[in-house]
Amino acid sequence: MRTSLDPTTLAAVESHLTAADEHLARAYPGDDGSRQPVHTVYVPADRYHAGLAHEWGEQARRLLADHGGTGVLLDAVGVRADLRDVVASQVEEKLSREPVEDLRVDLEDGYGDHPDDDEDRTVLAAATALRQDVAAGTATPFLGIRFKSFERDTRARGLRTLDIFVSELAGTGELPDGLVVTLPKVTSVEQVEAMVLVCDRLEVAAGLPAGRIRFEVQIETPQAILDSTGTAMVARLVHAGAGRVSGLHYGTYDYSASLGIGAAYQSLEHPAADHAKAVMQLAVAGTGVRLSDGSTNVLPVGDGDQVRIAWANHGRLVRRSLERGYYQGWDMHPGHLPSRFAATYAFFREGFAPAAARLQAYVRKQEGAVMDEPATARALAWFLRRGLDCGALGADEVSDRAGLGPADLSRMLTPSGAES
Known part of the structure; x- marks a missing residue:
């Protein structure tokens, strides 16, 4: 295959964006998934x-x-x-x-x-x-x-x-x-x-x-x-x-x-x-x-x-x-x-069954009526995690419906976790 960008250009891009990457990681680390009171x-x-x-x-x-x-x-x-x-x-x-x-x-x-x-x-x-x-x-x-x-x-x-x-x-x-x-x-x-x-x-x-x-x-x-x-x-x-x-x-x-x-x-x-x-x-x-x-x-x-x-x-x-x-x-x-x-x-x-079904379909890479992105998968995992934290949902029923336990949901709350 043909490419046009040489190593010097790629290195220049990396150098130019290093400070921005560091700022993004420091200022926008994302939610840590810990419990929030209702x-x-x-x-x-x-x-x-x-x-x-x-x-x-x-x-x-x-x-x-x-x-x-x-x-x-x-x-x-x-x-x-x-x-x-x-x-x-x-x-x-x-x-x-x-x-x-x-x-x-x-x-x-x-x-x-x-x-x-x-x-x-x-x-x-x-x-x-x-x-x-x-x-x-x-x-x-x-x-x-x-x-x-x-x-x-x-x-x-x-x-x-x-x-x-x-x-x-x-x-x-x-x-x-x-x-x-x-x-x-x-x-x-x-x-x-x-x-x-x-x-x-x-x-x-x-x-x-x-x-x-x-x-x-x-x-x-x-x-x-x-x-x-x-x-x-x-x-x-x-x-x-x-x-x-x-x-x-x-x-x-x-x-x-x-x-x-x-x-x-x-x-x-x-x-x-x-x-x-x-x-x-x-x-x-x-x-x-x-x-x-x-x-x-x-x-x-x-x-x-x-x-x-x-x-x-x-x-x-x-x-x-x-x-x-x-x-x-x-x-x-x-x-x-x-x-x-x-x-x-x-x-x-009310939101439990559809959220669990969508998240299970995403994790299993099943086709359905909704095609969710990794960011939406994180939102679905966060919804279920919050439901667990406040006592609205039980760990067993979440695992049964979504195929994921509390630890799995917590891992999905990071961008890399949702994409893997």
Whole structure:
């Protein structure tokens, strides 16, 4: 066969692209396939105590019992008839075993402003209670605090709170595996850079491995989406984190209010919210940084009709987020737990059979009605992996339907794994 490119040209191409290759590998490593919680529960720090997650589960079960049980819940959320029995069983089991996946002790808006001595005592008590939960084996899989922002007026207080929390935990044992802290109201790249510096210093002081402390960035200001130069600053925030940014969380109400949206129309499904989250989704694509949607302030309280309406609203919003690639959201009340899990489990159960069949056909190189690319195969594997992680799917049924076990799915989440 004839060719025209000589070795010198090929070497020149390799040389020219070396730096770009290195940047791509460093900045866009892809998702590591580890578990992502389906929700984050925010609890004001002065209401937090050891055993709180279990109490939320008990309150959720009582609410279910008082308002017609899982049958009424599944009607409200709109679970398909053929899935009702399995989803009902899964929700009941989840509320008993692990009602909260990710717990964030809030020392920001949910806690408010307090004298410094009071906040010092509160954050110390929170660290002590968290350590008690860890020692008792009752801690949630993911946990941490949200401290006050790095804006000028709250910066010193936020730093002190973070310092007390991390120092106390590190001084009483190993940091919990699922520990993460939340940096709210970010308005500049410099704030993320400052957070990286703080994490470095805390690790050195506590004798922790470099990179051990990771943090979420809350996107709840317009500046985080579009800066004064017209740049989508959220992408710069992710890469300024030096590998420490674990997630971007959308802040429904601060962001909406900052755009002048009236209180009655502030929602995670407002067009302004969808725009912000679409930009966030682009910013994290390929980076391994996870996304979380926001919350709803419509609570399942009051009489039976009010509770059912709230469940229906919350379940619809959870489903909407899942369909758009947001696999995590905020929950603000124990009554949100039943609708969160019912909607999540129904979503994965509905998609299970077709996803498993397509993935099996891809792996076996079978021809069918859909011809999937390696990237789509990775998405199918990721769907099944998420379903396993949250408890919607079982390892045996996935293996039976897809011909792949959990380890096989994890291997497929890398580009080379999907192509082999």
